[in-house]
Amino acid sequence: MLPKINDILFIQVNSVDEEEAQKEFKSRIADIRDEVMSIEIPIEVRTGRLKKLYTGDQLSIYYMSEGGVKNYFNTQVEGFKRDVISLVLIRKPKPEAITKVQRRTFLRVPAELEISVKLADHHQFLAITEDVGGGGISMLCDGKEPIMQKDAVSCWLLIPYRNGTVDHVPFKAEVVRTKELDTGRRLVMLGFTEISDADRQKVIRYCFERQLELRKN
Structure with a gap:
């Protein structure tokens, strides 16, 4: 509309x-x-x-x-x-x-973005996203990282836009699911639990730009 x-x-x-x-x-x-x-x-x-x-x-x-x-x-x-x-x-x-x-419907796009993850015990590590959406992200990390289903995490996501600007989006999330991969890495799915409307809009804007880019290729 x-x-x-x-x-x-x-x-x-x-x-x-x-x-x-x-x-x-x-x-x-x-x-x-x-x-x-x-x-x-x-x-x-x-x-x-x-x-x-x-x-x-x-x-x-x-x-x-x-x-x-x-x-x-x-x-x-x-x-x-x-x-x-x-x-x-x-x-x-x-x-x-x-x-x-809508509240439960968010566009998700494949994207390799840098993300910093901090666990409740303050253990911190870097990972790369596999996909990004307005409701959460999936990321790939080393299988040795001590992150489990239902863990609460604090994150910073690095978002580059087509015009050359870069945003750092902070959010809190819960680990929805994890999957061990044959490569020794772990796929971790996060759902946002705390993210400001302004920061969610930045993620949506990136997804929109990324979707247009994928359509052109």
């Missing part, structure tokens, strides 16, 4: 400044025409301050639809116009470019 006039958008600005990239803003759709949507000047959710945007800024956005579904898409600032109030013009997403995320 495409966004509609008066829908509230939750926005992150893709920035090389990690602190700035983590801020979440919200705005309202004022008008929709052909390939462009007009939105009100975004306001930072935490502080209530207005956010100045520039033509070409890359945005990661989600909005809510019926049933609590979050709809994610990427876009960019196309320009500005003055009506009764100042408005920002952004590119309207195509229906096929919108990723719908």
Whole structure:
């Protein structure tokens, strides 16, 4: 479902400044025409301050639809116009470019990303993901690592985007299942138990970009 006039958008600005990239803003759709949507000047959710945007800024956005579904898409600032109030013009997403995320349904994509894992006893190790999704990840680690089903872990996931920026996403998870492989490595499936909406959006954004990349190949 495409966004509609008066829908509230939750926005992150893709920035090389990690602190700035983590801020979440919200705005309202004022008008929709052909390939462009007009939105009100975004306001930072935490502080209530207005956010100045520039033509070409890359945005990661989600909005809510019926049933609590979050709809994610990427876009960019196309320009500005003055009506009764100042408005920002952004590119309207195509229906096929919108990723719908329900509570129990998350897009998962194959991906080899670096992840740091810390167990409850503070033992820490590095691993490589096998797939990534909005609800959790699967990773490959050395079979000698003392990680078992139902273990609680704290992690940092390194996420590189197509525009060259890199994000570090912290989260807590539970080991859902493990599988010993013939190679001596262990496949570990993690389900997120604590992850902020902003950080989950970063994972979803990466999955969306990765899916587009896989479709091209």
